Amino acid sequence: MSxxxxxxxxxxxxxxxxxxxxxxxxxxxxxxxTRREPEEAVRSFxxxxxxxxxxxxxxxxxxxxxxxxxxxxxxxxxxSTCLVExxxxxxxxxxxxxxxxxxxxxxxxxxxxxxxxxVMRKVVIDGSNTSGFQRxxxxxxxxxxxxxEGAVGIEDVMLEEESAQRVEETDSGVRYGLDRxxxxxxxxxxxxxxxxxxxxxxxxxxxxxxxxxxxxxxRGLGTIRQDVNVSIADGARVEMKGVQSLDDIEDLVRxxxxxxxxxxxxxxxxxxxxxSVGDVQNVTDTFETTDSSVIRGALDAGGRVFAVxxxxxxxxVGRELQPDRRLGTEFSDHAKRHGAGGIxxxxxxxxxxVTDEEVAALRETVDAGPEDAVAIVAADADVAEGAIEAVAxxxxxxxxxxxxxxRGANEGGTTEYLRPLPGAARMYPETDVPPVSPDPSEVxxxxxxxxxxxxYTDDYGLNEDVAEQVAYGRRWRLFEEAVEMGVDxxxxxxxxxxxxxxxxxxxxxxxxxxxxxxxxxxELVVADELTQEGVPELLAALAESxxxxxxxxxxxxxxxxxxxxxxxETIVEIVERNxxxxxxxxxxxxxxxxxxxxxxxxxxxxxxxxxxxxxEEVQKRA
Numbered sequence: 358m359s360x361x362x363x364x365x366x367x368x369x370x371x372x373x374x375x376x377x378x379x380x381x382x383x384x385x386x387x388x389x390x391t392r393r394e395p396e397e398a399v400r401s402f403x404x405x406x407x408x409x410x411x412x413x414x415x416x417x418x419x420x421x422x423x424x425x426x427x428x429x430x431x432x433x434x435x436x437s438t439c440l441v442e443x444x445x446x447x448x449x450x451x452x453x454x455x456x457x458x459x460x461x462x463x464x465x466x467x468x469x470x471x472x473x474x475x476v477m478r479k480v481v482i483d484g485s486n487t488s489g490f491q492r493x494x495x496x497x498x499x500x501x502x503x504x505x506e507g508a509v510g511i512e513d514v515m516l517e518e519e520s521a522q523r524v525e526e527t528d529s530g531v532r533y534g535l536d537r538x539x540x541x542x543x544x545x546x547x548x549x550x551x552x553x554x555x556x557x558x559x560x561x562x563x564x565x566x567x568x569x570x571x572x573x574x575x576r577g578l579g580t581i582r583q584d585v586n587v588s589i590a591d592g593a594r595v596e597m598k599g600v601q602s603l604d605d606i607e608d609l610v611r612x613x614x615x616x617x618x619x620x621x622x623x624x625x626x627x628x629x630x631x632x633s634v635g636d637v638q639n640v641t642d643t644f645e646t647t648d649s650s651v652i653r654g655a656l657d658a659g660g661r662v663f664a665v666x667x668x669x670x671x672x673x674v675g676r677e678l679q680p681d682r683r684l685g686t687e688f689s690d691h692a693k694r695h696g697a698g699g700i701x702x703x704x705x706x707x708x709x710x711v712t713d714e715e716v717a718a719l720r721e722t723v724d725a726g727p728e729d730a731v732a733i734v735a736a737d738a739d740v741a742e743g744a745i746e747a748v749a750x751x752x753x754x755x756x757x758x759x760x761x762x763x764r765g766a767n768e769g770g771t772t773e774y775l776r777p778l779p780g781a782a783r784m785y786p787e788t789d790v791p792p793v794s795p796d797p798s799e800v801x802x803x804x805x806x807x808x809x810x811x812x813y814t815d816d817y818g819l820n821e822d823v824a825e826q827v828a829y830g831r832r833w834r835l836f837e838e839a840v841e842m843g844v845d846x847x848x849x850x851x852x853x854x855x856x857x858x859x860x861x862x863x864x865x866x867x868x869x870x871x872x873x874x875x876x877x878x879x880e881l882v883v884a885d886e887l888t889q890e891g892v893p894e895l896l897a898a899l900a901e902s903x904x905x906x907x908x909x910x911x912x913x914x915x916x917x918x919x920x921x922x923x924x925x926e927t928i929v930e931i932v933e934r935n936x937x938x939x940x941x942x943x944x945x946x947x948x949x950x951x952x953x954x955x956x957x958x959x960x961x962x963x964x965x966x967x968x969x970x971x972x973e974e975v976q977k978r979a
Contacts, residue, residue: 361614363553367590370551370610371512372561375544375582376568377519377575380455383539384518385448385492385790386441390575393536395524398433401532402443404487405429428530430484432521435536442535444487447789451476451494451516455541456793457800458573459496459516462543464802465567466511468500473794474516476787480779484531485520486538492787493517493544496795502547502563506556510548517542522579540575543568549586554610557585561603569829570805576831585609585766592617592759596778600766608770616678616772617759623673623684624758632669634752635723637745640664640733643718649710651698655735662735663745666723667702667752670730675704679771684755685732688748690774692734697744702732809833817846826854835872839879848889849879856893860900869903870896877907888963890955891916916961924962925970928954932974939978947975 361368380390405428432443440446451474463470478490485491493515500511519540521533545564551557561583568574568581575581583600587610595617597609641662644652652662667674674685689699701709703725706716725731732752734744754760763779764772804812806828813824817840827836832853839849853875861867878895881887886908887895895911902910931953932939938946954967 360611361618363614366614366618368552368610368614369549369588370557371549371586372547372551372557372564373544373584373586373596374546374561374564374568375517375542375584377580378455378458378541378543379573379575380452380458380541382452382454383442384452384455384516384541385450385539386439387449388437388439388442388539390540391437391536393435393437393534395433395534397435398534399436400434401431402434403429403431404484428484429527430530431527431532432487433524433532433534435534438535442487442538448492448787449790451790451793452541455516456496456795458541458571459514459543460795460797460800461571461573461802462545462568463497463500463514464797464800465570465805466497466500466502466514466545466564468497468511468514470497470795470797471495473792475792476790477784478787479784481520484533485523486518487521487535491518491520492790493784502560502567504556504559504563506553506559507550509550509556509560512546512548515544515546517544549588554607557610558603558606561606565603566806566829570803570809572803572834585613587613587617589614589617591621593761594778595759595761595772596763597766597772598763598775605766605768605770609766609772612679612770613772616682619676619678620684620755620759623676624756626673627669627756630669630728632667632756634749634756635666635668635725637663637665637742637749638723639742640719640722643722644711644715644735647711647715649715651701651709652711652735655737655741658737660736661738661741662733663741664719664723664731664733665745665749665752666725667730667732668725669728670752671728672704672730674702674730674732680769682771682773687755687774688732688751691747691751692744694774694776695744695747696740697734697736700732700734700744700748703730813846819846819850823847823850823854826850830854832872832875835875838876842879843883844879845889848882848892852878852892852896856896860893860897863897865897865900867896867900869900871903874899874903874907881908881911887911887916888961890964891961921966921970924958924966925974927957928967928970928974931957932971932978936978939975944972944975947972950975 382388383390441448460470474494474496476492476494479493480489481491482489495513496516497514498512501508502511519537519542521535521538524532524534547560551560565581578601583606585597585600585606586594588594595613597613600606600609639661644656644662647653675683677683685700685702685704692700701711703716707713719731723731732748734741736744761778763775765775766772809828810821810824813819813828814821827833827850836849836853840846857867878887878892882889882892894914895907895916898910898914899905899907931950935946935950951968951971954971955964958967
């Protein structure tokens with residue numbers, strides 16, 4: 358049973374699904390979309406980014422706040438990095454392969470394609486793009502998907518360039534890799550039609566299935582991201598970014614509702630107390646002889662301690678909003694955005710080496726009474742003052758209720774503050790890329806994965822679980838090729854899914870296996886030059902020696918298929934060697950002897966043939 362009545366609370370939610378496309382080239386240049394390791398970088402360069410005004414002369418609030426944190430951005434360049442990726446050359450025309458795939462996706466979503474698609478610039482100055490903006494193109498609108506709780510509208514489908522991959526934080530800023538920058542990406546935004554955490558997950562699963570149905574999207578960690586927008590009737594729209602797993606969506610929606618309900622309760626209490634936020638003050642002298650390691654460390658490094666009195670806030674700064682997150686944690690998030698390590702507040706003091714006497718002195722210094730709270734920041738002078746000002750501003754908003762903002766998803770379904778919600782001022786036209794007139798009639802919508810599962814069960818006799826495993830997997834095309842070649846459907850499915858999974862669990866480097874390895878293996882099976890029992894051993898060997906030819910490696914390993922006469926000779930030899938056991942156990946000895954026979958033949962013979970011949974020979978002697 359849910360903790361909340363979502364209908365009475367007026368829950369409204371929507372999704373933004375970001376999916377990388379599996380194209381040969383990037384969206385605005387001819388560079389490959391292959392991911393690289395940071396160690397493969399051949400050089401690097403640095404940039405400082407600053408916000409710019411829109412064509413209407415407006416400044417985006419989110420970009421403005423980001424610019425207040427001075428950071429250096431370092432970019433790792435690879436042997437494939439081009440001038441477009443470095444922002445030293447204008448972008449090329451929109452990639453046609455990416456455009457066609459996005460049109461397929463639009464059709465699957467029943468979205469209406471625009472007559473003319475224009476590329477826009479979206480201001481992004483967190484360093485994730487060398488240019489300071491992301492290029493984005495509205496491709497289609499007004500689609501719809503079905504869920505068990507009703508239809509969910511599709512607001513729009515955008516074709517965008519992926520951002521650079523954050524590699525690590527540095528002392529001076531952030532280091533990014535340029536291998537990901539520019540990979541084609543579709544962004545699918547739903548309308549705010551979602552009314553429960555369960556429906557949010559179901560809608561995301563449905564969209565994910567449609568995307569994978571194209572067979573033209575990248576797979577693996579980080580290739581698809583879900584952003585979730587949530588609000589309740591008396592709350593505010595909050596965008597939660599970076600959701601990696603569908604399993605997290607329900608928790609994120611449920612816990613965001615909880616956070617907004619708690620914030621509204623706190624605001625009601627603050628308003629009833631006539632709460633207010635005082636002026637920021639330098640309280641360094643109060644902690645001149647402190648034994649608190651955090652404050653002492655800041656002071657010894659030449660730092661300062663700044664405080665803000667929160668009148669009427671006593672007991673509320675420590676109020677829990679989400680598991681392990683309190684109103685004070687929200688304040689701390691804002692302080693951290695300005696370079697501080699966090700905050701202390703009187704709802705949790707004395708603690709962390711701060712004494713009762715220091716708390717009393719702090720309250721007296723800022724004129725805080727027993728119903729008031731005080732928050733402090735200890736850091737470099739400029740950092741501490743800016744951070745405590747940010748805390749004061751967040752406290753003022755707490756009196757009003759729930760702020761609109763963008764938040765980052767954490768493990769467990771909690772979130773943390775990232776920045777204000779972006780506005781329309783962050784978008785302006787891209788003048789270097791000409792518009793295109795997309796024609797959806799030039800592409801055919803693909804077979805849905807759900808339809809593929811049904812076809813595999815009906816046409817190939819696979820059970821539903823195996824059919825779903827193959828259809829939703831990455832090698833369904835190889836499966837269909839194998840069946841077309843004459844390979845038994847169940848053997849093909851087992852080889853491409855369960856056999857590979859078992860080999861991976863045995864620490865075989867299955868990521869080295871290519872489509873050509875599988876095709877060559879299946880060709881040997883069809884030609885009766887390799888038994889199904891020999892398939893796992895050959896694939897394991899190919900994974901360890903990926904440059905080898907399947908047929909040559911099978912011969913080298915002695916995995917060639919043998920005839921019935923040789924099979925019988927081997928089995929008779931084993932049976933005669935174990936006649937005493939057969940006389941004693943009769944057919945009870947069959948199982949042990951079967952294992953010995955298969956081991957002796959080492960995958961050279963079909964298991965069914967070995968079983969039939971062994972049973973016959975044992976029965977002669979039992």
